[in-house]
Amino acid sequence: MRQYILGFLTLLAIMGLIFSTACVGPPPPKETIPPPPPTEEKPPEEVRPEPEELPSFPLTIVDDLGRTVEINKLPQRIVSLAPSNTEILFALGLEDKIVGTTDYCDYPEAAKAKPRVAGYTTPDMEKLVSLEPDLILAEAIHEERLLPALDKLGLTVIVMSAKSIDVVLHDITLVGQINGKSKVAAQLVNDLTQRIEAVTSKTESLTPEKRLRVLYICWHDPIWTMGSETFIDDLIWKAGGVNIFADDFEKSRVVSLEAVITENPQVIIISGMGTTGNLIYNSIKKETRLRGVAAIIDNHIYKISDANLIERPGPRIVDGLEEVAKLIHPEIFGALETEPE
Numbered sequence: 001m002r003q004y005i006l007g008f009l010t011l012l013a014i015m016g017l018i019f020s021t022a023c024v025g026p027p028p029p030k031e032t033i034p035p036p037p038p039t040e041e042k043p044p045e046e047v048r049p050e051p052e053e054l055p056s057f058p059l060t061i062v063d064d065l066g067r068t069v070e071i072n073k074l075p076q077r078i079v080s081l082a083p084s085n086t087e088i089l090f091a092l093g094l095e096d097k098i099v100g101t102t103d104y105c106d107y108p109e110a111a112k113a114k115p116r117v118a119g120y121t122t123p124d125m126e127k128l129v130s131l132e133p134d135l136i137l138a139e140a141i142h143e144e145r146l147l148p149a150l151d152k153l154g155l156t157v158i159v160m161s162a163k164s165i166d167v168v169l170h171d172i173t174l175v176g177q178i179n180g181k182s183k184v185a186a187q188l189v190n191d192l193t194q195r196i197e198a199v200t201s202k203t204e205s206l207t208p209e210k211r212l213r214v215l216y217i218c219w220h221d222p223i224w225t226m227g228s229e230t231f232i233d234d235l236i237w238k239a240g241g242v243n244i245f246a247d248d249f250e251k252s253r254v255v256s257l258e259a260v261i262t263e264n265p266q267v268i269i270i271s272g273m274g275t276t277g278n279l280i281y282n283s284i285k286k287e288t289r290l291r292g293v294a295a296i297i298d299n300h301i302y303k304i305s306d307a308n309l310i311e312r313p314g315p316r317i318v319d320g321l322e323e324v325a326k327l328i329h330p331e332i333f334g335a336l337e338t339e340p341e
Contacts, residue, residue, distance in 0.1 A: 054180045061174060064161035065143060071156060071178055075135035078179075079128060081118055081146075085137040085160060086111050087314035088172055091188055092181045099131045104273075107308065107316075121146075129153065135178070162313035164234040165196065165321070172315065192318050196238065199325050202332050203240035212328055214241035215265035215295065218272060218311070220283040222254045231313050239325040240332070241267060257289050267328055268295040271307035278303070302327045305336075 059071040079100035080086040086105040089098055095110060100117040117128045121141055128136075136150060140161035150157045158178070162168045169189045176185025214236050218224050226232040227249040236243045244263040245255060272280045281303040290296050304310050309320035326333045 052180050052183055055177060055182075059178065061158070061178065063158045063174075064167065064171065065140065065159045067159065069156065069158055071135070073134065074180055075156075075178065077131065077133045077135070079117060079131060079133040079136045080105065081123060081137060081142060082139040082160070083107070083308070084162075084312040084314035085139070085175075086114075087312060087316065088175050089137070091315045092172070092176050092179065092184050094175075094179055094181065097179070099133060100128060125149065129155075137175070160313070162231050163229050164231055165238065165317060166234075168231060168313045168315075168317055169193065171313070188315065192315060195318050196321065199240075199321055199333075200238050203238065203325070203329070206240055208242075211240060211242045212266040213244045213263065213294075214267045214269060214328060215244050215260060215263070217268065217270045217280060217284060218252075218307075219276075220280040223257070223260065224252060225255055226252050231317065232310065235310065235317065235321050235324060236269075236328075239321055239328050241324075241328045257287070260290065261293060264294055266294045266298070266300060268293075268301040269304065269310075269324060269327060270302065271304045271310050273307055273311070277307055 054074060057071060057073050060068060061071065062068055076097055077099045078089065078094065078097045080089060080098060081102060083102065083105045086098065086101050087107055089095060090108055090111060098111075098114050101111060101114045102118045102120065102123075103116050104120060105111045105114065105116075115131070117124050117131065123146060134156060136155055136157045138147060138150070138157050138159045140159060143159060147157060147159065158174070160171045162171060169192060172189055172192075173182075173185050176182050176188075216225050216232055216236065218226075225245055226243065228243070228246045229250040230252070233243045233246050244265050245253075245259075268284065270281050270284065271277060281301070284290065285296070285301055295301050304320065305323060309316050309323060322333075323336065326336050330336075
């Protein structure tokens with residue numbers, strides 16, 4: 001009897017196993033996921049600058065002399081009467097609109113190919129008028145003689161007269177606004193401002209004792225230098241120095257050797273167009289009456305690598321600032337790799 005019961009239970013277990021297997025059925029085949037199709041590498045999309053928004057004309061602006069000038073239409077034919085103005089135009093991508101420049105407009109290289117209509121202060125009025133400019137960018141030096149003649153002819157003239165680096169940035173913005181290049185100008189000014197602040201962030205907290213007394217010389221016989229109300233004076237201050245004649249006069253002036261000796265500069269910085277920089281440098285260094293000046297004793301007399309970096313109030317003025325900062329404070333900014341001879 002016992003064996004019968006065990007056999008019956010075993011039969012039930014086998015039948016249950018068979019039944020459960022039949023209900024579950026065979027396992028479904030695994031889902032096959034096809035591999036993704038090969039992707040074609042696409043070149044990165046070109047980032048196109050946003051189109052400029054042209055100002056509404058007529059446009060009324062105020063130039064650096066405080067003159068109110070009305071611009072009636074977007075300029076198409078521009079005459080530049082200063083190398084710094086030419087550099088600004090090129091930096092803003094307006095070179096195709098330049099129809100006339102001066103004999104001294106030599107940067108960038110393409111500026112040399114532009115028609116010449118003027119020396120530094122003596123434009124060829126007949127040639128200038130024949131170019132039919134709808135915008136003339138002049139300089140403060142043209143205020144007394146040339147500007148009245150141009151105004152009389154009904155020509156549109158903007159006068160730029162930068163007394164500080166901030167005004168240089170303002171002039172870049174102004175030229176951009178007039179010519180429908182506001183966004184390009186804003187980007188350029190932003191880049192230049194960041195570089196300026198990289199210098200001033202290290203010099204603005206200098207104590208008076210740490211600000212070295214600086215003499216700037218642009219001619220030697222007699223000595224020509226700059227006082228206050230000049231971008232040179234502002235540049236020297238931003239670079240961590242103090243212009244020894246800033247409290248004595250404004251703009252440029254001749255100073256005597258006696259005045260230089262009395263002020264006793266600790267650093268002398270020299271510029272000069274073309275090869276005149278070497279002439280000025282050698283003359284000042286050999287001047288026996290200056291042997292007792294601190295800058296001569298310590299051999300802190302330098303010639304700017306390119307006079308145009310410090311003499312032209314254009315975008316490259318920041319290059320000049322960075323160089324002068326290294327000359328005045330190599331302990332802060334590092335010495336120039338190759339110092340001017």
